[in-house]
Amino acid sequence: MATKQNNSGLVQILDRAAMKRTIDRMAAEIVERDGGDVVLVGIHTRGVPLAERLARVIEASAGQKVRSGRLDITLYRDDVGPWRPAHEQPLLKETFLPDSIDGEVLYLVDDVLFTGRTVRAALDTLMDYGRPRAVRLAVLVDRGHRELPVAADVVGRKVPTSRDEDIRVRFAEIDGVDGVWIGRETADVE
Amino acid sequence: MSNERLKSLRSKDLVGIAPLEPGEIQLILDTAEELLDIARRPIKKVPTLRGRTVVNLFMEPSTRTRFSFEVAEKRLSADTLNFSASGSSVSKGETLIDTARNLMAMAPDFIVMRHPNSGAPHRLASMVEASIINAGDGINEHPTQALLDAFTMRRHLGRLEGLAVTIAGDIRHSRVARSNAYLLGKMGATVRFAAPASLMPLHAETLGVEVHHRLESALEGADVVMMLRIQRERQGNMNFPSLREYFDFFGLTPERLELAKPEALVMHPGPINRGVEIDSAVADGSRSVILDQVTNGVAIRMAILYLLSGGHGEPTPAS
Amino acid sequence: MSRLLLRNGRVVDPSQSLDQGLDLLLEDGHVAALGERLDAAPNTPEMDVSGLVVTPGLIDIHVHLREPGFEYKETIETGCRAAVAGGFTAVCAMPNTRPVNDDPSVTRFIRERAAAVGLCHVYPIAALSKGERGEELAEIGEMVREGAVAVSDDGRPVMNAQLMRRALEYAQSFGVRIAAHEEDVDLADGGSMHESEVSTRIGLKGIPSAAEEVMVARDILLAELTGGRLHLCHMSTRGSLDLVRMARRRGIDVTCEVTPHHFMLSDEELAASNYDTNWKMNPPLRSRDDVEAVLQGIYDGTVDAIVTDHAPHHADEKALDFADAPFGVAGLETAVSLALDRLVHGRVIGLGQLVRLMSTRPAEIFNLPGGTLKEGAPADLTLLDLRKRITVDPETFQSKSRNTPFAGIQLRGAPVATIVAGRVVWQAS
Numbered sequence: 001m002a003t004k005q006n007n008s009g010l011v012q013i014l015d016r017a018a019m020k021r022t023i024d025r026m027a028a029e030i031v032e033r034d035g036g037d038v039v040l041v042g043i044h045t046r047g048v049p050l051a052e053r054l055a056r057v058i059e060a061s062a063g064q065k066v067r068s069g070r071l072d073i074t075l076y077r078d079d080v081g082p083w084r085p086a087h088e089q090p091l092l093k094e095t096f097l098p099d100s101i102d103g104e105v106l107y108l109v110d111d112v113l114f115t116g117r118t119v120r121a122a123l124d125t126l127m128d129y130g131r132p133r134a135v136r137l138a139v140l141v142d143r144g145h146r147e148l149p150v151a152a153d154v155v156g157r158k159v160p161t162s163r164d165e166d167i168r169v170r171f172a173e174i175d176g177v178d179g180v181w182i183g184r185e186t187a188d189v190e
Numbered sequence: 191m192s193n194e195r196l197k198s199l200r201s202k203d204l205v206g207i208a209p210l211e212p213g214e215i216q217l218i219l220d221t222a223e224e225l226l227d228i229a230r231r232p233i234k235k236v237p238t239l240r241g242r243t244v245v246n247l248f249m250e251p252s253t254r255t256r257f258s259f260e261v262a263e264k265r266l267s268a269d270t271l272n273f274s275a276s277g278s279s280v281s282k283g284e285t286l287i288d289t290a291r292n293l294m295a296m297a298p299d300f301i302v303m304r305h306p307n308s309g310a311p312h313r314l315a316s317m318v319e320a321s322i323i324n325a326g327d328g329i330n331e332h333p334t335q336a337l338l339d340a341f342t343m344r345r346h347l348g349r350l351e352g353l354a355v356t357i358a359g360d361i362r363h364s365r366v367a368r369s370n371a372y373l374l375g376k377m378g379a380t381v382r383f384a385a386p387a388s389l390m391p392l393h394a395e396t397l398g399v400e401v402h403h404r405l406e407s408a409l410e411g412a413d414v415v416m417m418l419r420i421q422r423e424r425q426g427n428m429n430f431p432s433l434r435e436y437f438d439f440f441g442l443t444p445e446r447l448e449l450a451k452p453e454a455l456v457m458h459p460g461p462i463n464r465g466v467e468i469d470s471a472v473a474d475g476s477r478s479v480i481l482d483q484v485t486n487g488v489a490i491r492m493a494i495l496y497l498l499s500g501g502h503g504e505p506t507p508a509s
Numbered sequence: 510m511s512r513l514l515l516r517n518g519r520v521v522d523p524s525q526s527l528d529q530g531l532d533l534l535l536e537d538g539h540v541a542a543l544g545e546r547l548d549a550a551p552n553t554p555e556m557d558v559s560g561l562v563v564t565p566g567l568i569d570i571h572v573h574l575r576e577p578g579f580e581y582k583e584t585i586e587t588g589c590r591a592a593v594a595g596g597f598t599a600v601c602a603m604p605n606t607r608p609v610n611d612d613p614s615v616t617r618f619i620r621e622r623a624a625a626v627g628l629c630h631v632y633p634i635a636a637l638s639k640g641e642r643g644e645e646l647a648e649i650g651e652m653v654r655e656g657a658v659a660v661s662d663d664g665r666p667v668m669n670a671q672l673m674r675r676a677l678e679y680a681q682s683f684g685v686r687i688a689a690h691e692e693d694v695d696l697a698d699g700g701s702m703h704e705s706e707v708s709t710r711i712g713l714k715g716i717p718s719a720a721e722e723v724m725v726a727r728d729i730l731l732a733e734l735t736g737g738r739l740h741l742c743h744m745s746t747r748g749s750l751d752l753v754r755m756a757r758r759r760g761i762d763v764t765c766e767v768t769p770h771h772f773m774l775s776d777e778e779l780a781a782s783n784y785d786t787n788w789k790m791n792p793p794l795r796s797r798d799d800v801e802a803v804l805q806g807i808y809d810g811t812v813d814a815i816v817t818d819h820a821p822h823h824a825d826e827k828a829l830d831f832a833d834a835p836f837g838v839a840g841l842e843t844a845v846s847l848a849l850d851r852l853v854h855g856r857v858i859g860l861g862q863l864v865r866l867m868s869t870r871p872a873e874i875f876n877l878p879g880g881t882l883k884e885g886a887p888a889d890l891t892l893l894d895l896r897k898r899i900t901v902d903p904e905t906f907q908s909k910s911r912n913t914p915f916a917g918i919q920l921r922g923a924p925v926a927t928i929v930a931g932r933v934v935w936q937a938s
């Protein structure tokens with residue numbers, strides 16, 4: 001068979017407008033909880049555009065500059081090293097944080113909360129950069145199936161899934177389109 | 191594969207620059223760029239290589255390179271074992287296979303190897319499962335030095351392609367010059383070797399470099415000037431008449447440096463012989479990036495350890 | 510009276526310009542008759558050698574048997590077994606043993622050990638200088654009286670020109686040739702391969718061609734000066750062979766030899782070996798152009814002899830890294846197949862010329878018995894199968910050592926039996 005069946009089996013659960021509404025609500029929750037003086041740190045890859053969008057919304061509503069950053073957790077992942085196939089290490093990406101994070105209220109931002117392992121690695125990464133006053137977690141989608149005792153403080157949408165289902169979050173900045181999809185993506189058949 | 195970014199190295203080992211593809215060099219430099227940051231953090235350590243063992247096997251004296259590797263290993267949380275055998279009875283006459291067996295009994299994941307004879311890491315790589323990282327073999331290669339040199343050039347000048355890099359000194363016995371010639375050639379820079387013919391390898395053009403027998407002509411319009419250490423004690427008295435005469439004709443003085451581009455970088459793999467190959471005013475001058483090279487060396491070595499630290503699947507042979 | 514009749518062989522004997530199907534009768538260690546459909550006395554054992562080539566016994570005039578002193582590498586017994594398995598009926602043993610063969614007692618020891626082994630002829634070569642130290646002449650006359658057939662410090666060059674001059678002069682009284690290992694050690698400067706674009710590329714210290722050539726030139730001039738007889742060992746460069754041609758034109762008495770590895774392999778192949786020490790030898794594998802020049806020299810007659818320079822080393826020594834490992838190739842059991850495949854099947858020379866290079870001329874150079882199948886000559890013969898295909902497998906070597914760069918290569922043509930003094934001392938299984 002030579003046909004490519006992209007995205008077949010995926011069902012859209014958030015479109016562009018719904019995604020915007022969700023992000024606006026998340027921003028409001030953050031402000032309600034901690035005011036506008038927070039640092040938003042996106043976890044690579046799709047936590048980064050989410051953190052930037054949240055920052056823009058908060059800036060608009062709170063009228064003050066919101067600091068944001070980018071975090072690469074690769075060096076702290078628990079699946080790097082001998083658990084990986086030979087010589088296929090993930091590429092390192094840039095980590096950018098404000099000069100000091102000591103004493104700050106810092107939101108880790110990611111697109112999907114799943115096993116909790118990414119958050120564990122992100123917390124370890126952050127702690128090597130400084131000692132924030134508080135670290136909170138904001139995610140667009142919580143799909144369940146935690147493997148570590150991790151919970152999000154701000155959740156855009158809770159989506160019950162089965163373990164082998166995929167959640168696809170897409171951002172225009174990276175993927176050219178906004179939206180969230182669920183389902184089993186059929187592998188490309190070639 | 192021209193534009194596609196490589197995501198991994200092809201071999202389990204880093205035995206030299208010669209077998210690398212430009213994409214692999216690019217990957218190492220890009221990875222080092224991200225790792226440089228760790229040295230600026232309050233906690234200069236990441237847990238990536240925890241529980242993994244690195245043997246630093248130095249069969250020839252070296253403080254700087256070993257030190258740099260050790261810092262890199264510790265910043266990645268690896269366990270390090272130092273095995274120095276220079277000049278002792280252990281190194282002479284012990285076969286590589288014996289060395290390999292001894293080391294493998296310690297089950298290392300990496301062996302960082304410095305050896306007085308060319309090709310020793312290449313042989314060891316074919317005998318053991320661990321990743322071999324060549325920290326200098328005879329007069330052959332010193333790949334991590336060339337990578338950190340290129341990294342330093344790229345950070346300061348923004349590119350490698352199109353640069354004119356002058357390398358001067360005892361080229362004939364220099365693994366640094368050879369690895370640099372390979373690397374810079376692959377990345378599109380022009381390399382000029384400058385030395386009296388008595389310090390130049392036969393048919394040096396084979397390495398894709400321009401050959402100059404006077405320093406002045408090699409310096410004209412250079413973007414980078416790299417001076418190599420002159421070790422007279424190593425050479426007997428036949429390659430040049432005296433250190434005084436060497437400095438007189440081949441030493442890098444402020445006046446000679448004027449021949450290079452105004453923003454040209456001055457580099458040296460160290461340790462420096464002040465007043466022999468380089469004037470102190472130049473070594474300590476504003477264009478000198480010699481200390482950056484040391485800092486960058488750690489990031490490059492971390493990058494290599496990281497990129498080679500994948501699991502133990504089928505070991506790919508060193509090419 | 511011991512007899513053996515070889516039936517229907519293709520007898521190739523350049524000493525009689527012979528290449529035809531003939532019978533050959535051996536009697537009491539000598540060639541008794543050569544002819545078509547020979548009659549022999551009743552009960553004469555016969556060997557049907559149809560389809561095989563019968564040549565005068567092959568003679569290797571450059572071999573390191575290592576005994577006394579380095580029995581862990583090779584002994585006279587294992588060396589002789591390797592020699593006959595390689596088709597050789599006689600070998601000349603170089604003197605760089607421990608003790609060096611610089612004393613008649615050592616010369617006698619070698620001959621006695623070889624006689625006790627009883628496989629092939631072993632002709633000792635006397636050291637030129639005491640201890641091969643290159644300082645004072647060894648007792649050449651005494652050693653010749655004990656059976657030495659030539660004089661050499663092989664393994665070490667004679668750096669002192671005056672000593673070389675005196676050796677070329679003194680040896681004339683005893684009718685022996687000086688075999689010179691030509692290498693200027695200062696120019697060689699501790700190198701471990703040929704100095705060239707390739708050494709520059711792979712980062713090994715090089716030995717320039719000039720290290721060999723300046724010494725070849727020097728010794729040719731000294732031979733001219735003294736009227737001495739010079740044999741140049743293992744010529745490996747174009748320049749060396751040109752110098753030999755020049756010497757011939759000037760009427761100087763110079764002979765020379767080359768090895769199979771120098772007509773088979775170049776430094777490019779070494780570079781592809783990933784620093785495998787089996788490719789380390791002295792003289793080193795030279796450039797492709799030098800390999801061409803060696804083949805040219807074989808073709809045009811500049812080269813007098815093909816020798817193995819059989820230099821066995823223990824696996825532990827070859828397991829050292831490239832710079833520290835010793836020079837040398839175990840060559841006795843591959844030489845004939847390499848020569849048949851590359852030179853004869855490769856149409857560089859004819860079979861007759863090959864036999865000349867591996868039997869007739871070697872005998873003449875060092876004035877040895879054999880090298881011919883004329884009636885009355887020693888009954889030393891080699892039987893060759895030109896069509897037999899072999900794969901070089903060092904594990905099957907009779908030699909104690911396995912150091913060869915040819916492992917695994919496939920060759921056409923091989924020795925199948927070796928007859929020494931009328932007795933079959935080896936036969937292919």
Ligand SMILES: [Zn+2]
Nearest residue numbers: 663664690742
């Ligand atoms: Zn020799």
